[in-house]
Amino acid sequence: MTADADIEALVRRLALEAKRASLALATTPTQTKNAVLLRAAASLRGPAGDAVIEANGRDLVVARELGLDDAMLDRLRLDRARVDGVAEGVEHVASLPDPVGEQVDQRRLPNGLEVARMRVPLGLIGIIYESRPNVTADAAALCIKSGNAVLLRGGKEAFHSNTAIAAVFGDALEAEGLPRAAATLLPTTDRAATLAMIRLDGVVDLVIPRGGEGLIHFVADNARVPVVRHYKGVCHVYVDGDADLEMALAIAINAKTQRPGVCNAMETLLVDEACADAFVPKALRALAGKRVEVHADDGVRARAGELAARVVPLEPEDWDREYLRLAMNFGVVDGIDGALAHVGRHGSNHTEAIVTEDPDKADRWLREVDASLVLVNASTRFNDGAQLGLGAEMGISTTKLHAYGPMGLSELCTLKWIGRGAGQVRA
Amino acid sequence: MTADADIEALVRRLALEAKRASLALATTPTQTKNAVLLRAAASLRGPAGDAVIEANGRDLVVARELGLDDAMLDRLRLDRARVDGVAEGVEHVASLPDPVGEQVDQRRLPNGLEVARMRVPLGLIGIIYESRPNVTADAAALCIKSGNAVLLRGGKEAFHSNTAIAAVFGDALEAEGLPRAAATLLPTTDRAATLAMIRLDGVVDLVIPRGGEGLIHFVADNARVPVVRHYKGVCHVYVDGDADLEMALAIAINAKTQRPGVCNAMETLLVDEACADAFVPKALRALAGKRVEVHADDGVRARAGELAARVVPLEPEDWDREYLRLAMNFGVVDGIDGALAHVGRHGSNHTEAIVTEDPDKADRWLREVDASLVLVNASTRFNDGAQLGLGAEMGISTTKLHAYGPMGLSELCTLKWIGRGAGQVRA
Numbered sequence: 001m002t003a004d005a006d007i008e009a010l011v012r013r014l015a016l017e018a019k020r021a022s023l024a025l026a027t028t029p030t031q032t033k034n035a036v037l038l039r040a041a042a043s044l045r046g047p048a049g050d051a052v053i054e055a056n057g058r059d060l061v062v063a064r065e066l067g068l069d070d071a072m073l074d075r076l077r078l079d080r081a082r083v084d085g086v087a088e089g090v091e092h093v094a095s096l097p098d099p100v101g102e103q104v105d106q107r108r109l110p111n112g113l114e115v116a117r118m119r120v121p122l123g124l125i126g127i128i129y130e131s132r133p134n135v136t137a138d139a140a141a142l143c144i145k146s147g148n149a150v151l152l153r154g155g156k157e158a159f160h161s162n163t164a165i166a167a168v169f170g171d172a173l174e175a176e177g178l179p180r181a182a183a184t185l186l187p188t189t190d191r192a193a194t195l196a197m198i199r200l201d202g203v204v205d206l207v208i209p210r211g212g213e214g215l216i217h218f219v220a221d222n223a224r225v226p227v228v229r230h231y232k233g234v235c236h237v238y239v240d241g242d243a244d245l246e247m248a249l250a251i252a253i254n255a256k257t258q259r260p261g262v263c264n265a266m267e268t269l270l271v272d273e274a275c276a277d278a279f280v281p282k283a284l285r286a287l288a289g290k291r292v293e294v295h296a297d298d299g300v301r302a303r304a305g306e307l308a309a310r311v312v313p314l315e316p317e318d319w320d321r322e323y324l325r326l327a328m329n330f331g332v333v334d335g336i337d338g339a340l341a342h343v344g345r346h347g348s349n350h351t352e353a354i355v356t357e358d359p360d361k362a363d364r365w366l367r368e369v370d371a372s373l374v375l376v377n378a379s380t381r382f383n384d385g386a387q388l389g390l391g392a393e394m395g396i397s398t399t400k401l402h403a404y405g406p407m408g409l410s411e412l413c414t415l416k417w418i419g420r421g422a423g424q425v426r427a
Numbered sequence: 428m429t430a431d432a433d434i435e436a437l438v439r440r441l442a443l444e445a446k447r448a449s450l451a452l453a454t455t456p457t458q459t460k461n462a463v464l465l466r467a468a469a470s471l472r473g474p475a476g477d478a479v480i481e482a483n484g485r486d487l488v489v490a491r492e493l494g495l496d497d498a499m500l501d502r503l504r505l506d507r508a509r510v511d512g513v514a515e516g517v518e519h520v521a522s523l524p525d526p527v528g529e530q531v532d533q534r535r536l537p538n539g540l541e542v543a544r545m546r547v548p549l550g551l552i553g554i555i556y557e558s559r560p561n562v563t564a565d566a567a568a569l570c571i572k573s574g575n576a577v578l579l580r581g582g583k584e585a586f587h588s589n590t591a592i593a594a595v596f597g598d599a600l601e602a603e604g605l606p607r608a609a610a611t612l613l614p615t616t617d618r619a620a621t622l623a624m625i626r627l628d629g630v631v632d633l634v635i636p637r638g639g640e641g642l643i644h645f646v647a648d649n650a651r652v653p654v655v656r657h658y659k660g661v662c663h664v665y666v667d668g669d670a671d672l673e674m675a676l677a678i679a680i681n682a683k684t685q686r687p688g689v690c691n692a693m694e695t696l697l698v699d700e701a702c703a704d705a706f707v708p709k710a711l712r713a714l715a716g717k718r719v720e721v722h723a724d725d726g727v728r729a730r731a732g733e734l735a736a737r738v739v740p741l742e743p744e745d746w747d748r749e750y751l752r753l754a755m756n757f758g759v760v761d762g763i764d765g766a767l768a769h770v771g772r773h774g775s776n777h778t779e780a781i782v783t784e785d786p787d788k789a790d791r792w793l794r795e796v797d798a799s800l801v802l803v804n805a806s807t808r809f810n811d812g813a814q815l816g817l818g819a820e821m822g823i824s825t826t827k828l829h830a831y832g833p834m835g836l837s838e839l840c841t842l843k844w845i846g847r848g849a850g851q852v853r854a
């Protein structure tokens with residue numbers, strides 16, 4: 001037997017145990033699920049949290065030896081304040097309404113059968129993620145609260161931290177009489193383990209890969225189980241000729257600079273040529289004040305005046321870039337038709353905003369743009385589970401199957417049909 | 428270039444054309460989509476329908492030469508009455524409400540942002556199906572009405588029939604000013620074409636395989652695009668000790684015999700040992716009267732009396748069989764716990780019914796059984812889009828991602844988030 005075959009057998013065994021645990025979780029009362037989360041949070045705030053910080057210290061030693069850069073070390077690092085923040089996130093999930101058992105679309109059919117759709121867990125959810133160890137706690141909390149078991153495949157840099165956090169959840173499950181396998185961290189980060197996990201059709205009900213495009217393509221290419229994907233976010237703000245230009249500027253600045261390294265930050269600002277003469281100089285000044293590197297097309301450069309020297313000439317491939325830093329594209333389009341065509345070609349189905357005072361153009365934008373969140377007169381930064389009122393999220397789906405947009409507790413469930421009859425048979 | 432590479436290039440080209448057509452369909456008004464369907468239906472009722480019947484005649488000649496059995500020839504055959512039936516189905520889809528643009532979950536966030544979720548088409552849907560040519564019309568009608576383009580890969584036995592039906596939809600699309608590529612039949616049924624289609628990640632938004640388990644496993648194993656699957660239906664009726672036995676008998680007979688060859692027919696009847704003495708002889712007599720072949724476990728055989736000689740001793744593997752004919756399993760279980768355990772082990776997540784007068788046991792069954800439709804006191808035959816009030820369906824999903832149960836027009840859509848603001852930015 002090869003090493004890969006050993007790993008495959010191990011992953012299958014752990015997944016089958018987790019799948020069995022999912023049956024127990026599916027019918028666990030809300031109160032018990034909340035008790036697990038509150039117990040895990042309390043542990044993280046106490047000595048178990050110290051053990052997590054100690055384990056994280058070992059990860060950091062290895063990471064420094066491996067030469068990880070400062071930004072990566074910072075993402076990996078856990079201290080008391082960060083562990084308390086993780087605990088707070090778990091407590092917040094405990095405070096959210098339980099989606100399981102909720103009934104929607106209730107109606108009475110002509111034959112008297114009372115039908116409805118009841119929200120139920122998906123079963124066993126696999127999460128594949130990279131360096132940040134807090135994802136272990138977030139994913140475990142969201143899956144447990146939504147009645148699912150979870151199979152966690154964390155990044156190798158965070159292996160000790162993840163193991164310590166998963167143990168906290170295992171202990172909390174056990175203390176409440178639930179199988180600890182309901183939150184199972186794979187004991188290896190070998191690629192063979194990932195491959196085994198994403199091929200367990202009929203055992204793993206959903207896989208969510210969180211990470212770079214390479215990871216997501218590997219999963220998409222090799223998975224036999226359903227996958228909800230999060231590709232990159234190339235988000236646009238389009239400033240229409242009928243926009244309030246002060247509002248437009250405030251939205252663009254917020255969308256780009258409030259937190260530039262995230263997927264819902266703006267990458268491209270488009271302006272209607274009808275208001276470009278007024279908007280471009282104003283916007284370039286404000287962006288320069290925020291030290292934003294602007295890649296400008298000919299239309300913008302022609303209107304840049306004394307700021308022309310401060311912009312970078314835009315290359316065609318820039319339109320598809322996700323900068324994830326204080327850099328962006330800026331271009332002039334021919335009205336809403338031009339903007340819709342541009343977003344259709346270069347958008348990533350993530351978040352697209354129009355700024356306009358014209359309700360017809362606003363409606364057209366809302367209907368015609370294909371993105372998980374389409375906005376009028378608001379910042380792209382609102383595409384986020386907490387901001388949209390879901391409480392917490394597992395990530396933002398930019399594919400359309402099952403969930404499109406932030407995945408909260410409800411999106412970790414499905415709807416089964418139920419029917420109450422009085423002996424109805426089919427004629 | 429190999430023949431397979433040629434086919435792959437052809438499928439990619441057709442799929443990209445269909446994808447472009449999907450953009451037009453997504454924003455086509457309801458009235459125009461209905462006009463396409465009514466025009467196609469009118470054509471089928473007229474000379475174009477005669478051309479379909481003539482093409483079907485050519486398929487039947489080939490099918491007889493290939494030695495297809497009578498049942499398969501019957502499924503393939505189209506005559507005037509059947510073509511009129513297909514037209515009627517298309518007219519029915521035209522009469523259903525348009526799901527596109529529907530807004531749900533509207534609310535106002537604390538910052539004043541008005542958010543909602545708007546139903547939008549998935550984009551390009553691929554359907555892979557086997558012999559029955561009416562699926563071409565059903566799938567085209569459902570996809571067009573839900574604003575999607577469709578890529579059809581029909582069975583090779585029905586190739587001429589499918590080509591003629593697809594032409595009717597192409598002509599109707601064109602006559603209403605829409606691209607005929609919105610309903611594209613692949614011009615080859617070669618497996619390389621299927622493979623090419625299910626690997627077009629980013630072009631094909633969803634593939635629905637309809638057919639035998641072999642086809643579905645081939646798709647599940649090889650797809651890179653999202654797949655909604657329909658595995659087999661091993662549906663149970665559990666007669667509880669607190670059941671009305673007359674009702675139970677009527678439901679069991681209907682579930683097995685009203686149409687035995689379909690996925691929502693009952694395959695296994697379970698009875699609580701608390702009422703087995705009374706129910707078993709009564710049920711065996713009724714089933715014998717309907718000429719049903721009964722595979723009975725020891726508990727049933729012990730109570731069979733003079734009918735013991737008429738039952739087949741049940742083999743353990745029978746519990747997992749989908750008979751699809753007038754044959755079934757019959758077993759005794761230890762109350763609702765025994766029934767839940769049995770269904771958990773042998774059920775196929777399709778349709779599961781309890782017959783009971785006890786509301787607590789009814790509730791427990793509804794909550795705990797993991798199936799796309801869970802019923803109390805009604806026949807399993809109700810798991811059907813038309814019966815559940817969806818109007819028409821593309822099939823019944825027994826996997827939990829995106830849709831669980833019948834897939835109607837709404838399930839061929841997804842929900843995007845929309846937000847109307849007044850300049851909101853993130854703090």
